[in-house]
Amino acid sequence: MKPLTIVLCVLALLAAGGIGFYAGRSTAQSEIDRIATMQMQELCAQRADRVFQQRRRDRSMVTHSYTNHYDPEARTCFVLFQRSTGAVPIVQELDDAYEGKNYGALLATADENPKPALRILACRLTVPGEAPKTCAALNEWNAFVARYMGS
Numbered sequence: 001m002k003p004l005t006i007v008l009c010v011l012a013l014l015a016a017g018g019i020g021f022y023a024g025r026s027t028a029q030s031e032i033d034r035i036a037t038m039q040m041q042e043l044c045a046q047r048a049d050r051v052f053q054q055r056r057r058d059r060s061m062v063t064h065s066y067t068n069h070y071d072p073e074a075r076t077c078f079v080l081f082q083r084s085t086g087a088v089p090i091v092q093e094l095d096d097a098y099e100g101k102n103y104g105a106l107l108a109t110a111d112e113n114p115k116p117a118l119r120i121l122a123c124r125l126t127v128p129g130e131a132p133k134t135c136a137a138l139n140e141w142n143a144f145v146a147r148y149m150g151s
Contacts, residue, residue: 037072044070044077047097051079068097069149078103078148089121094145102126103148106141 048068068079077097083090090110094103104125111119123135125144135141 033072037070040072040075040077041070044068044097047077048079051095051097052081055081067149071148071150076148080145080149090118092141092145094148103128104141104144106135108138 045068048066052066064083066079066081068077070077079095079097081091081093081095083092090106090108092106094105095101096103105122106120107122108118108120111117118138120136120138120141123141125133125135125140127133135144
């Protein structure tokens with residue numbers, strides 16, 4: 001029985017050491033993933049700024065501001081372009097900053113009667129792999145954008 005006890009003790013020690021090894025590797029991999037995500041976020045911000053500046057130079061695409069978000073699960077850099085000034089209609093577009101793919105667009109205007117609110121003139125939602133859809137309410141658009149922009 002003594003050799004069996006020794007074998008069990010050795011196996012227990014190896015298992016304990018192995019657990020520590022894998023836990024350390026997991027921690028190291030998590031750190032590598034975190035750093036990679038931070039680098040991708042920085043690249044996404046740079047790309048979004050380049051696309052934004054290009055759109056500003058293109059007279060047909062007047063854009064006043066943008067927000068970007070890197071989604072590590074989708075490995076996609078999303079950028080939300082926005083334009084709104086006073087009575088001019090509000091325009092938002094959600095794009096993939098690298099592929100140029102448009103995920104959706106909103107055109108709305110301020111409606112003062114009977115109380116201040118936004119009135120949607122057009123809204124298109126494009127989910128990859130699905131047919132484009134329309135939305136009729138601002139909360140639909142906001143929920144769609146939040147799904148991709150991480151907010």
